[in-house]
Amino acid sequence: MIPFLKNSLIRGIIRRLLSTILTLWVGITICFFIIRLAPGDPTTRFLTPTQSTQTRDILRTRFGLDQPLPNQYFHWLARVGLHLDFGYSFLSGKSCASIMTSALKPTAFLTGTALIIALLLGISTGALAAINTGRLTDRILRSIMMVFLSVPAFWLGLIFIGFFSIKLGWLPSAQIRSLYYDQLSPLKQWLDTGKHLILPVLTLGLPLSANIYKYFRAEMINTLQSDFILAARARGINKSRIIWQYGLKNSLLPVISLIGIVIPALLSGALIIEVLFALPGIGRTMVTAVFSRDYPLIMAGVSLSFLVVVSCNLLADIVCLVIDPRAQNNSGKII
Amino acid sequence: MKISANHPLAIGCIIIFFIALFVIFGPLFTSYSQHSQNLAISLSSPSIQHPLGTDYYGRDVLTRLIYGGRISLGIAVFSAIIAVLIGTVLGLFTGYYGGFPDLIIMRFVDVMLAFPRLFIVLLIIGLGGSSIPALIWVIALFSWMEIARIVRSEVMSLKNRTYVKSARAQGFSVNRILFRHILPNTINPVIVATVLSISTIILVESGLSFLGLGVQPPNASWGSILNDAKIDPLGTWWLSVPAGFLILFSVIGFNLIADGITEELDPRKN
Numbered sequence: 277m278i279p280f281l282k283n284s285l286i287r288g289i290i291r292r293l294l295s296t297i298l299t300l301w302v303g304i305t306i307c308f309f310i311i312r313l314a315p316g317d318p319t320t321r322f323l324t325p326t327q328s329t330q331t332r333d334i335l336r337t338r339f340g341l342d343q344p345l346p347n348q349y350f351h352w353l354a355r356v357g358l359h360l361d362f363g364y365s366f367l368s369g370k371s372c373a374s375i376m377t378s379a380l381k382p383t384a385f386l387t388g389t390a391l392i393i394a395l396l397l398g399i400s401t402g403a404l405a406a407i408n409t410g411r412l413t414d415r416i417l418r419s420i421m422m423v424f425l426s427v428p429a430f431w432l433g434l435i436f437i438g439f440f441s442i443k444l445g446w447l448p449s450a451q452i453r454s455l456y457y458d459q460l461s462p463l464k465q466w467l468d469t470g471k472h473l474i475l476p477v478l479t480l481g482l483p484l485s486a487n488i489y490k491y492f493r494a495e496m497i498n499t500l501q502s503d504f505i506l507a508a509r510a511r512g513i514n515k516s517r518i519i520w521q522y523g524l525k526n527s528l529l530p531v532i533s534l535i536g537i538v539i540p541a542l543l544s545g546a547l548i549i550e551v552l553f554a555l556p557g558i559g560r561t562m563v564t565a566v567f568s569r570d571y572p573l574i575m576a577g578v579s580l581s582f583l584v585v586v587s588c589n590l591l592a593d594i595v596c597l598v599i600d601p602r603a604q605n606n607s608g609k610i611i
Numbered sequence: 612m613k614i615s616a617n618h619p620l621a622i623g624c625i626i627i628f629f630i631a632l633f634v635i636f637g638p639l640f641t642s643y644s645q646h647s648q649n650l651a652i653s654l655s656s657p658s659i660q661h662p663l664g665t666d667y668y669g670r671d672v673l674t675r676l677i678y679g680g681r682i683s684l685g686i687a688v689f690s691a692i693i694a695v696l697i698g699t700v701l702g703l704f705t706g707y708y709g710g711f712p713d714l715i716i717m718r719f720v721d722v723m724l725a726f727p728r729l730f731i732v733l734l735i736i737g738l739g740g741s742s743i744p745a746l747i748w749v750i751a752l753f754s755w756m757e758i759a760r761i762v763r764s765e766v767m768s769l770k771n772r773t774y775v776k777s778a779r780a781q782g783f784s785v786n787r788i789l790f791r792h793i794l795p796n797t798i799n800p801v802i803v804a805t806v807l808s809i810s811t812i813i814l815v816e817s818g819l820s821f822l823g824l825g826v827q828p829p830n831a832s833w834g835s836i837l838n839d840a841k842i843d844p845l846g847t848w849w850l851s852v853p854a855g856f857l858i859l860f861s862v863i864g865f866n867l868i869a870d871g872i873t874e875e876l877d878p879r880k881n
Contacts, residue, residue: 295718303722307731314738426862428814430821431837431855438844438851544729548818552841562730563822566737574734585725 288597296590300582307578308352311571312345318366318569339366339571352575362576367568372576375561380580382452383550383557385473387542390481391535397481398488399531405489406496406527407519417489424486429545433479433552440475448472450554476553480545484538491534496527529599536592539585620871626864630857634684637677645670645678646829657849664849666839672849679831680857683820686747686832687812693751694812695758695805699797702762703789707770717763720756728753729818736824746825750812758804765797799876803869810865817858833858 319335336342340351355361362372401421405414441449448454452472453465460468499505500523508518547559554560558577565573643661649669657664663672705713735749769775770793778788819825820834828835833854840851 295721298718299722299725302719303725306722307734310731310735311738314735315740316738422863422866423859426810426859426866428817428821428834428837428855428858428862430818431851431858434837434840434844434851435855438846438848442843443845540725540727543727547727547730547733548822551822559730563733563737566734569738578730578734581727581730582725585727589725 285597289594292590292593292597296586300586303582303586304575304579305349305353307582308349308575309345311574311578312348316569318571356579362579363572365565365573366570367565367573372572375573376558376576376580379556379558379561381557382555383546383559385469386476386480386549386555386557387546389473389477390484390546391538391542393477393481394484394488395531395535397485399492399528401485402489402492403496403519403524403527405493406500406523409497421486421489424482425490427483429479429483430548430552432482433475433549436475436479437552447475449475452555476549476555479552480542480549484542484545487538487541488531488534492527492531495530496523499523499527529596532595532599533592536589539588543581543585618871619867620875623864623867623869623871626860627868630680630684630861630864633857634677634680637680638674641671641674641677643671643674645674645831647671654847663853664847666836666850672836672853675831675836676833676853676857679826679833679836679854682743682826682830683813683816683832683834683858684861686743686750686816686826687809689747690751690754690812690816691805691808693747694754694808695801697751698755698758698804699762699794699801701755702759703766703794703797705759706763706766707785707789707793709767713763716759720759723753723756726753729815732815733819733822733824736819741819741824741827743826743830746816746819750815754808754812758801758808761800761804762797765800766793769793769796799872803872803876806865806869806872810862810869813858813862813865 318339319332319341322335333342340348343351352363355363360373362376364371365375368375401417405417408414437449440447448471452469454460454468454472457465457468500519505518505522508522509515543559546557547562549555550557550559551563558581562574562577564570565577647670649665652661652665652669653667655661655665655669661671661673663676666672666675701716705716732749732753736745739745739749766789775788775792778792783792816825816832817834817837820832821838823835823838826832826835836850836854837858840847840854844851
């Protein structure tokens with residue numbers, strides 16, 4: 277029995293891995309052609325009206341834009357696939373990899389903390405609502421969460437900035453660190469960054485928590501209605517133990533796959549919030565890159581965000597496979 | 612079915628009804644044009660002449676909210692309709708035929724779902740240039756996937772029912788079976804998905820317009836009005852609060868309608 281299980285587990289993981297690589301490749305390829313087929317020319321940014329078309333041709337050759345599009349694609353793919361080399365930004369001349377690495381930190385911080393807060397808040401309120409279905413607590417939570425679910429995150433951010441930064445002056449409204457950051461002690465540097473991230477994290481996390489709340493509430497109600505809970509109650513097991521140990525535990529598993537699903541939304545949300553709070557993350561770098569048609573940088577950002585999304589999905593799938601033996605049936609296909 | 616007993620549906624319909632009244636009949640109650648500027652009264656706070664104040668160019672905010680609402684809601688509704696059409700047709704055919712095309716299309720759906728949507732829409736609009744039809748199409752092209760999945764799974768469970776088998780036995784064409792026998796039975800989840808897509812598209816469009824990549828000046832949308840409020844959100848509250856509440860309540864309205872319909876269709880309720 278055990279070798280069979282292991283076998284099907286490994287087969288399942290390999291299947292997932294292959295399909296993930298395929299998804300990644302197809303997605304990045306689509307993006308490459310969307311970007312290149314869109315009208316506009318990155319070289320116009322470098323030209324003044326007095327310069328001749330020769331200058332433009334020189335630039336085009338230097339950027340490799342004079343080659344036919346399929347050649348450019350295979351060239352790019354080979355460089356990225358074989359050497360993980362994303363080339364150099366048209367605009368700044370720096371390597372895209374180094375720009376992305378420095379932009380990754382604020383984004384990872386922002387999205388990671390927001391996700392944790394959203395999970396804690398979403399699961400606790402979801403569980404609370406599920407235990408009290410139909411009662412006042414449930415109804416109040418439902419109304420609050422409906423607002424969080426529907427609020428445009430950037431507007432929430434605007435109101436936060438207006439209230440906490442401009443009116444009360446408690447928290448900074450932009451950037452990730454203060455101007456005097458370098459003169460601070462390491463501990464104070466942490467606090468400084470933390471202070472700068474409170475508003476962005478809340479702006480990103482609160483709407484997301486409503487999604488998790490909605491999902492978790494339904495999941496937990498479902499679990500609490502299932503037969504094994506009824507059986508546990510029939511055996512006279514303590515009610516709070518049933519709820520916390522049986523109900524909560526069994527409703528948590530689907531949350532793992534939910535995390536895989538919310539990652540794209542989280543990245544989309546981070547983009548707009550980084551622009552609003554002027555955080556030097558991936559999102560803001562991308563918006564600037566799009567405006568200046570900085571092809572290599574756009575592609576590096578697209579590939580990176582794609583990679584994050586598909587690996588999170590893959591990870592969620594694998595965790596589900598490992599935890600839940602039922603998912604290993606049918607050659608690893610999630611049922 | 613008593614709608615009055617279903618609070619979310621009733622409240623949602625009332626909210627959307629009033630917002631629709633506001634954007635449809637609003638122009639009857641304002642004498643300003645949405646584009647006419649008057650720099651002398653730039654950023655003036657609400658007064659009797661301008662019930663919701665003016666923006667940087669001295670344009671009447673109330674008038675711009677009305678016309679902006681037409682654009683915001685128009686984009687959301689049209690995008691959702693296109694997305695539903697694409698999703699339904701693909702879902703019907705993949706679910707009914709299965710096999711290789713189904714595999715390819717569903718893998719493609721997986722790829723599309725892995726895109727951070729705002730990210731990719733921003734990329735296309737930012738590079739390709741923004742116009743209202745472009746916004747409608749691009750948002751729609753990245754919103755049909757969930758609907759295709761829902762329709763496909765419905766069709767897969769319906770296609771082996773006896774009534775479909777008997778229709779097939781009578782020699783009806785595939786199109787007739789799909790559109791006259793199967794489609795009507797998948798309509799409920801499709802309606803819910805449509806209403807939900809309207810609300811998410813309102814959020815996507817307002818986000819894009821807020822970034823300056825959506826609806827372009829001189830036209831307004833609720834999102835682009837909020838962009839004007841960026842500098843001092845509470846100081847110029849007449850720019851930030853009404854536009855924000857209009858987005859918030861439209862989305863709440865559509866979400867409540869979707870919740871209400873789901874509740875109404877829930878077999879456990881009866």
